Amino acid sequence: MDSGQDDGQHDGGPVRVALADDQGLIRAGFRALIEAEEGLEIVGEAATGREAVAVARRSHPDVMLMDIRMPDGDGLEATRDIARLGPVPRIIILTTFGLDEYIVEAIRAGAAGFLVKDTEPAELLRAIRAVHDGDALLSPPVTRQVMNLLKGQGRSSAPRSLAEITEREREVLALVGEGLNNAEIAERLYITPLTAKTHVSRIMGKLGCRDRAQLVVAAYESGLVRPGWTP
Structure with missing residues (x-):
C-alpha cells in the first residue's frame, strides 16, 4: 500500500x-x-x-x-x-x-x-x-534486557575486536553499551557533547556499526559490557 x-x-x-x-x-x-x-x-x-x-x-x-x-x-x-x-x-x-x-x-x-x-x-x-x-x-532498562537476551544466545564464536579503537573510545563505547546518550557520556567523562558525538561516530566507522543500537551489541560482544551490571 x-x-x-x-x-x-x-x-x-x-x-x-x-x-x-x-x-x-x-x-x-x-x-x-x-x-x-x-x-x-x-x-x-x-x-x-x-x-x-x-x-x-x-x-x-x-x-x-x-x-x-x-x-x-x-x-x-x-x-x-x-x-x-x-x-x-x-x-x-x-x-x-x-x-x-x-x-x-x-x-x-x-x-x-x-x-x-x-x-x-x-x-x-x-x-x-x-x-x-x-x-x-535503547534506554538503560531496555539495554539490560538486550544484554540478557544476548547472554541467552551465547557469545559469538568470533568476539568483536577493539584493536582499532583508542582507550578513550573504549570508555565511550562502554557507556553507549549502558544506554547513555551523548550528553550523559559527556557529563560522565568531563568532555563536551560534541566531543562525545565525534567519538561515537568514529567508533561506528571503525567497528562497522550503522548506529548506536549496533554499538550496544558490539559493546557486549567485545566484553566491555556484561549482562547483570547496573549503570
Missing part, C-alpha cells in the same frame, strides 16, 4: 516518515498523529514486508515505523532487505509483545530501536525525532 510519493534525496525540510503495519487502523492512527505534528510528514505506507521494502526504495523516508509481524515477509526480513539498499531509513520496530526473541536479531539487521504499540503519542513523536538525529531507542 505504497503512497507512491518520491521526492528523491533531500536536505532539510520535514522528517519523512513511512509506516509499515498490516493493520489499517494502526496505520491510520499513526498517520493522523504524525501528520498533525509540525516538521513531520508521511511519505509512504505498507501492509506487508515486501511492500515495506518497496516503500523504502521508492519514497526514501528518513524514518520507518516497522511492525515486526506482517505477512509476505515480516518486519525483521524487511529490515534486512532495506539495509541492503544503501542509504536507508532509520527503522523503529513496533511490537505489541515488548522485548522478545526478535530484538537482538533486529538490531543486527539494522533496526535503530523498539517501541510497543501502546506507547504514548508524545513518546512516539520524540522517538521519531530521536532516531532521525542519530540516537538509538
Whole structure:
C-alpha cells in the first residue's frame, strides 16, 4: 500500500516518515498523529514486508515505523532487505509483545530501536525525532534486557575486536553499551557533547556499526559490557 510519493534525496525540510503495519487502523492512527505534528510528514505506507521494502526504495523516508509481524515477509526480513539498499531509513520496530526473541536479531539487521504499540503519542513523536538525529531507542532498562537476551544466545564464536579503537573510545563505547546518550557520556567523562558525538561516530566507522543500537551489541560482544551490571 505504497503512497507512491518520491521526492528523491533531500536536505532539510520535514522528517519523512513511512509506516509499515498490516493493520489499517494502526496505520491510520499513526498517520493522523504524525501528520498533525509540525516538521513531520508521511511519505509512504505498507501492509506487508515486501511492500515495506518497496516503500523504502521508492519514497526514501528518513524514518520507518516497522511492525515486526506482517505477512509476505515480516518486519525483521524487511529490515534486512532495506539495509541492503544503501542509504536507508532509520527503522523503529513496533511490537505489541515488548522485548522478545526478535530484538537482538533486529538490531543486527539494522533496526535503530523498539517501541510497543501502546506507547504514548508524545513518546512516539520524540522517538521519531530521536532516531532521525542519530540516537538509538535503547534506554538503560531496555539495554539490560538486550544484554540478557544476548547472554541467552551465547557469545559469538568470533568476539568483536577493539584493536582499532583508542582507550578513550573504549570508555565511550562502554557507556553507549549502558544506554547513555551523548550528553550523559559527556557529563560522565568531563568532555563536551560534541566531543562525545565525534567519538561515537568514529567508533561506528571503525567497528562497522550503522548506529548506536549496533554499538550496544558490539559493546557486549567485545566484553566491555556484561549482562547483570547496573549503570
